Amino acid sequence: MTVLSPDILLIQALNGLASASSLFLVASGLSIIFGVTRVVNFAHGSFYMLGAYLGWSLTHRVMTLGAPGFWGSVLAAALIVGAVGVLVEMLILRRLRRAPELYPLLATFGVVLIVQDVALAIWGPEDLLGPRAPGLTGFVSILASRFPVYELFLIAVGPLLLGGLWLLFRRTRFGLLVRAATQDREMVAALGVDERRLFSSVFFLGSALAGLGGALQLPREAVNLNMDVSVVVEAFVVVVVGGLGSLVGAYVSAVLIGVIQAFGILFLPKITLVLVFLVMGIVLAVRPYGLFGRFGEGEGLRSSVQETVLRPLSATSRAVFTLAVLLIAAMPFFAGDYAMGLIAELLILAVFAASLHFLMGLGGMASFGHAAFFGIGAYGAALAFKGLQWPMAASLVAAPFAAAFAGLVAGWLCVRLSGVYLAMLSLAVAQIAWAASFQWVALTGGDNGLLGVWPPTVFASRSGFLLLTLALTVAALAALRIAAFSPFGYALRAARDAPRRAEASGIDVRAMQWAGFVIAAAFAGIAGGLYAFAKGSVFPTYLAIGKSVDGLIMVLLGGIGSLTGPIIGAFAFGGLEAELMASVAFWRAILGLVILALVLVAPSGIMGLIGTRIVKAAKPAAPA
Amino acid sequence: MSAKVLEVEGLVKRFRGVNAVRGIDLSVHAGEAVALIGPNGAGKTTCFNMIGGQLKPDAGRVRLEGQDVTAMTPRLLWRRGVGRTFQITTAFASMTVRENVQLALNAKAGRLNRVFGRMTVAFGKEADAILARVGMSADAERPCAILAYGDLKRIELAIALAGAPKLLLMDEPTAGMAPGERVQLMALAASLAKRDGIAVLFTEHDMDVVFAHADRIIVLDRGSILAEGPPDKIKADSAVRAVYLGAGLASGVG
Numbered sequence: 121m122t123v124l125s126p127d128i129l130l131i132q133a134l135n136g137l138a139s140a141s142s143l144f145l146v147a148s149g150l151s152i153i154f155g156v157t158r159v160v161n162f163a164h165g166s167f168y169m170l171g172a173y174l175g176w177s178l179t180h181r182v183m184t185l186g187a188p189g190f191w192g193s194v195l196a197a198a199l200i201v202g203a204v205g206v207l208v209e210m211l212i213l214r215r216l217r218r219a220p221e222l223y224p225l226l227a228t229f230g231v232v233l234i235v236q237d238v239a240l241a242i243w244g245p246e247d248l249l250g251p252r253a254p255g256l257t258g259f260v261s262i263l264a265s266r267f268p269v270y271e272l273f274l275i276a277v278g279p280l281l282l283g284g285l286w287l288l289f290r291r292t293r294f295g296l297l298v299r300a301a302t303q304d305r306e307m308v309a310a311l312g313v314d315e316r317r318l319f320s321s322v323f324f325l326g327s328a329l330a331g332l333g334g335a336l337q338l339p340r341e342a343v344n345l346n347m348d349v350s351v352v353v354e355a356f357v358v359v360v361v362g363g364l365g366s367l368v369g370a371y372v373s374a375v376l377i378g379v380i381q382a383f384g385i386l387f388l389p390k391i392t393l394v395l396v397f398l399v400m401g402i403v404l405a406v407r408p409y410g411l412f413g414r415f416g417e418g419e420g421l422r423s424s425v426q427e428t429v430l431r432p433l434s435a436t437s438r439a440v441f442t443l444a445v446l447l448i449a450a451m452p453f454f455a456g457d458y459a460m461g462l463i464a465e466l467l468i469l470a471v472f473a474a475s476l477h478f479l480m481g482l483g484g485m486a487s488f489g490h491a492a493f494f495g496i497g498a499y500g501a502a503l504a505f506k507g508l509q510w511p512m513a514a515s516l517v518a519a520p521f522a523a524a525f526a527g528l529v530a531g532w533l534c535v536r537l538s539g540v541y542l543a544m545l546s547l548a549v550a551q552i553a554w555a556a557s558f559q560w561v562a563l564t565g566g567d568n569g570l571l572g573v574w575p576p577t578v579f580a581s582r583s584g585f586l587l588l589t590l591a592l593t594v595a596a597l598a599a600l601r602i603a604a605f606s607p608f609g610y611a612l613r614a615a616r617d618a619p620r621r622a623e624a625s626g627i628d629v630r631a632m633q634w635a636g637f638v639i640a641a642a643f644a645g646i647a648g649g650l651y652a653f654a655k656g657s658v659f660p661t662y663l664a665i666g667k668s669v670d671g672l673i674m675v676l677l678g679g680i681g682s683l684t685g686p687i688i689g690a691f692a693f694g695g696l697e698a699e700l701m702a703s704v705a706f707w708r709a710i711l712g713l714v715i716l717a718l719v720l721v722a723p724s725g726i727m728g729l730i731g732t733r734i735v736k737a738a739k740p741a742a743p744a
Numbered sequence: 745m746s747a748k749v750l751e752v753e754g755l756v757k758r759f760r761g762v763n764a765v766r767g768i769d770l771s772v773h774a775g776e777a778v779a780l781i782g783p784n785g786a787g788k789t790t791c792f793n794m795i796g797g798q799l800k801p802d803a804g805r806v807r808l809e810g811q812d813v814t815a816m817t818p819r820l821l822w823r824r825g826v827g828r829t830f831q832i833t834t835a836f837a838s839m840t841v842r843e844n845v846q847l848a849l850n851a852k853a854g855r856l857n858r859v860f861g862r863m864t865v866a867f868g869k870e871a872d873a874i875l876a877r878v879g880m881s882a883d884a885e886r887p888c889a890i891l892a893y894g895d896l897k898r899i900e901l902a903i904a905l906a907g908a909p910k911l912l913l914m915d916e917p918t919a920g921m922a923p924g925e926r927v928q929l930m931a932l933a934a935s936l937a938k939r940d941g942i943a944v945l946f947t948e949h950d951m952d953v954v955f956a957h958a959d960r961i962i963v964l965d966r967g968s969i970l971a972e973g974p975p976d977k978i979k980a981d982s983a984v985r986a987v988y989l990g991a992g993l994a995s996g997v998g
Contacts, residue, residue: 430838607850607863608857608858609863610850614836617834617837617838620818620834621903624827625822625904626823626852
């Protein structure tokens with residue numbers, strides 16, 4: 121086997137170490153920001169991408185200056201990105217300091233969308249090739265192979281940065297405050313430390329590191345618009361595997377993941393995409409707080425619902441719902457195919473959002489990978505329909521069963537964790553499922569997906585399918601509502617409200633959460649099955665992280681404190697997205713701005729906004 | 745004398761070589777309120793958490809009505825009739841006061857695996873009866889999240905009572921309450937326990953509460969039992985005075 125010659129192994133190991141340094145640059149910033157501010161910053165990948173684009177532009181301006189120009193540009197890009205990070209912190213996140221932790225997360229999703237379109241507007245959709253680093257363009261001979269000097273330089277960057285950060289955190293007052301705040305934020309605030317300055321400077325440091333990581337990537341790979349999400353997901357994996365709050369852990373896990381990826385390409389090319397998440401799943405299953413993590417870090421990520429009492433629908437709400445259902449049922453008489461198709465899709469999204477709400481709203485388990493069950497439902501239905509030649513009805517029934525089975529396995533892993541760790545493990549599980557759908561071509565058709573999943577007979581028409589979808593949606597939403605008010609639903613909420621109290625009152629917290637996970641997965645599967653027939657096809661994107669994020673946005677946007685929230689959120693977000701996509705070039709930025717506006721104006725979602733308005737209207741003269 | 749509900753024998757717990765609890769024997773009878781007191785670090789909470797199933801003892805036995813329940817999880821202990829309140833009180837904040845108690849009653853009846861039917865249709869009357877006993881009837885419809893801390897303590901007691909406990913473990917039941925409220929709450933717990941023959945074991949810092957409501961007091965010092973007996977005897981015990989009570993006794997007895 122020529123593949124296994126020692127020099128190739130060595131080269132791959134070195135490649136892995138170089139990637140590890142890049143990963144560590146991004147992950148360290150993410151870890152520091154989370155440690156101090158408890159913000160799960162999804163925009164961190166956007167800062168990385170921005171660093172790469174800015175570096176590209178700056179180096180091209182000063183190409184004639186040689187090495188000083190290049191390194192100056194890299195540094196300048198990092199500093200500018202740091203400043204952008206401070207801006208995001210001051211303008212947006214600072215206002216959400218008192219809001220539950222999921223709302224800053226939602227805001228950072230908004231920032232991701234905006235940065236994507238800003239980058240598209242400035243730098244265009246084409247991949248941009250970066251310059252090579254002056255002075256480091258050569259190769260060295262390692263055994264029989266040539267290895268780029270720049271990669272060697274990157275290998276050194278990781279440990280150097282780790283050492284630098286160690287000195288910063290151990291030897292400076294700023295570092296002392298950062299460490300103190302990471303351990304106990306309230307205490308630091310109580311000691312009279314200026315939280316605002318601390319948070320802003322932490323955001324500057326973290327964002328600048330991300331920008332530096334992006335700019336240093338220029339000589340290695342082309343700059344493109346998809347860098348942001350892929351890198352932030354990998355950085356999250358690194359941070360969680362290493363253990364939240366531990367920089368050494370982040371470096372060790374960056375090396376682990378960099379090297380595993382490098383060798384994965386060599387030995388297991390068929391499952392490279394899964395490999396990283398498989399490692400994360402195993403690490404978290406064995407060490408729930410990561411390699412270097414401690415119990416208690418990252419337990420947070422609460423979703424604010426704690427204090428909202430669930431009430432049955434009021435007479436008014438009932439009337440509004442009935443009216444809406446009747447209106448949709450009457451659509452075949454007055455609406456066109458496009459409108460009916462759109463409404464069917466929004467109904468499906470409402471079921472998906474409601475299932476996620478069941479999990480995170482009632483169960484208190486924020487999932488970053490709920491689309492996995494939506495997608496597995498879709499594939500389940502499509503495979504039953506096309507592969508097994510089952511009738512449509514049976515295929516639609518197969519969908520929730522497939523998803524529930526996946527939920528049984530995923531839930532067993534996930535409910536042993538909580539907070540950010542649970543969220544990240546659910547993401548890992550989802551990414552594994554996504555990678556399987558992508559790489560298991562024989563079963564799923566890979567990137568080409570499964571086509572021709574069209575509903576037969578009366579459901580072939582838009583109106584027929586809309587009515588079917590409406591009936592199933594109403595049934596599914598009603599079932600979720602009934603479950604929420606059942607003894608099980610209360611026990612699930614009790615497990616979220618006060619786990620210790622619940623255990624001491626005879627509630628098996630883990631069993632309840634596991635069951636909740638499976639139910640949520642099954643309902644996501646119902647939505648997925650319907651979606652397969654609505655679109656006539658199934659693609660890996662149905663399981664992708666973007667879909668999971670859509671679900672989170674819908675739930676948070678609608679308001680997590682009410683069962684109606686996710687339905688409203690699905691219609692608002694899904695409808696807006698569809699309309700903007702069809703009519704506006706920079707729809708992402710607009711969507712991002714709408715999300716930011718809503719988060720800042722109504723941190724308890726649209727339903728919360730409606731709620732407060734109603735209360736204010738009802739008690740105009742109430743003293744403050 | 746009434747039956748022994750709780751029996752603890754030779755309970756030991758070490759943390760990294762430090763003997764936090766070194767061989768404790770104690771028992772609590774039905775209808776009896778026993779206070780576990782001692783200076784900080786005496787091993788009260790460790791001892792308490794071993795009995796309550798939060799910690800696994802390194803040696804020793806815990807028996808409930810003669811049955812070995814050593815190192816059982818809190819949920820299994822609950823099933824056998826151990827009710828518990830916590831030092832930092834929590835109730836289920838997203839529910840009303842009545843729903844809190846109803847849920848505990850549903851748990852007792854083994855109904856939590858039901859996905860259909862409203863939780864609130866079952867045990868409404870029973871819940872109201874328990875709320876009446878703790879004096880919270882008027883607040884039945886209020887969300888727990890907006891309750892004052894003293895009321896929350898009563899709800900926690902009500903939740904524990906809903907499990908029809910034989911043994912009630914109360915860790916610092918009056919911590920964080922105003923002085924007047926403290927005696928009131930403990931008087932309530934003690935009278936309910938007497939009436940229903942519930943054995944009560946509690947830890948407490950407030951000596952007024954301890955001397956007013958404990959039938960028997962066990963004083964811990966550095967992981968061992970220093971003294972044990974009725975309040976009068978403990979008050980008079982010179983060893984206890986020397987090690988621990990001192991100022992506390994002076995202000996407490998007043």
